[in-house]
Structures are given as structure tokens and as C-alpha cells.
Amino acid sequence: MSKIACKCGHIIVDQTDDLPYKGYYIKDTHIEELYKGFDHIDQLIDAIKADKREEWIIQNFGNAAYALELSDSSLIHDLWLRNLKVSTIYTCENCERLLVQQGEENTYKTYIEEPED
Ligand SMILES: [Zn+2]
Structure with missing residues (x-):
């Protein structure tokens, strides 16, 4: 803005x-990072299906307590933006x-x- x-x-x-x-x-040099974001989203969905959501969040967001409070769609949004340059x-x-x-x-x-x- x-x-x-x-x-x-x-x-x-x-x-x-x-x-x-x-x-x-x-940039083409950032496309791979963008695809990694999609891989993370796939891993999150698999973790949710396996009832390992919290474990996955701790592994991927560290001690970021806010992440445990996020909805699934907000987590996906964060994962996508994290890799978007x-x-x-x-x-x-x-x-x-x-x-x-x-x-x-x-x-x-x-x-x-x-x-x-
Ligand atoms: Zn002008």
C-alpha cells in the first residue's frame, strides 16, 4: 500500500x-520454493487424516503457539504464503x-x- x-x-x-x-x-528461481509449499500442504492434509495434526504443526511451526489455534484453511494459507516470493x-x-x-x-x-x- x-x-x-x-x-x-x-x-x-x-x-x-x-x-x-x-x-x-x-522468478523462475522461486518456483521450486512455491512447489515445496504445496508439498507441505499435502503433508498437512495427510497428518490431519492420520489424526496427527498437532504433532505435524509442532514439527513445522516449532513453538509457535498461534499455529495450534489456526483453522485448517488458515494453516494452508500460512504454508502457501511462507513459500510465496x-x-x-x-x-x-x-x-x-x-x-x-x-x-x-x-x-x-x-x-x-x-x-x-
Ligand atoms: Zn508514467
């Missing part, structure tokens, strides 16, 4: 959900520049369409 100044002077406002000019990308992309609605987040910081590189020859 922020405001970002585009090089054209337009202020890109990010203070709500469902922004048509905002997106995300996942995305970067944010904005398209300036004024000049159509693409702003691509660099690392985990609130800094962006900008790209603009090259004219056709």
Missing part, C-alpha cells in the same frame, strides 16, 4: 485491492511504462515500449 512516482510525473496509487494496473511475477509490477496509466519491483525493497526499474522501426 503505497504511492509511487512514475518518471512521467504520474503518481501510481496502491491503496486498495483489485487494481487493474498492478500485477505480480514469480513475488515481486510487484505496475503499469503507469498515463504513459504505460512498466515498473518492476527490485528485490524485496520498494524500489522499481522502469521499462517503456520501444518505437517500431
Whole structure:
């Protein structure tokens, strides 16, 4: 949730959900980590079926007491987000520049369409 100044002077406002000019990308180097999150979700479901939910939570969340209080769907949400590393992309609605987040910081590189020859 922020405001970002585009090089054209337009202020890109990010203070709500469902922004048509905002997106995300996942680097290929982070895809494996995302799949590991799905593996954890599978393991949790197996543990629930085997009536070993609490044991599994202690193994995977350590002494995080809050985890024992979470619903199954909240646990799955946490497991998925734990492994999700995305970067944010904005398209300036004024000049159509693409702003691509660099690392985990609130800094962006900008790209603009090259004219056709
Ligand atoms: Zn712009």
C-alpha cells in the first residue's frame, strides 16, 4: 500500500485491492520454493487424516503457539504464503511504462515500449 512516482510525473496509487494496473511475477528461481509449499500442504492434509495434526504443526511451526489455534484453511494459507516470493509490477496509466519491483525493497526499474522501426 503505497504511492509511487512514475518518471512521467504520474503518481501510481496502491491503496486498495483489485487494481487493474498492478500485477505480480514469480522468478523462475522461486518456483521450486512455491512447489515445496504445496508439498507441505499435502503433508498437512495427510497428518490431519492420520489424526496427527498437532504433532505435524509442532514439527513445522516449532513453538509457535498461534499455529495450534489456526483453522485448517488458515494453516494452508500460512504454508502457501511462507513459500510465496513475488515481486510487484505496475503499469503507469498515463504513459504505460512498466515498473518492476527490485528485490524485496520498494524500489522499481522502469521499462517503456520501444518505437517500431
Ligand atoms: Zn508514467
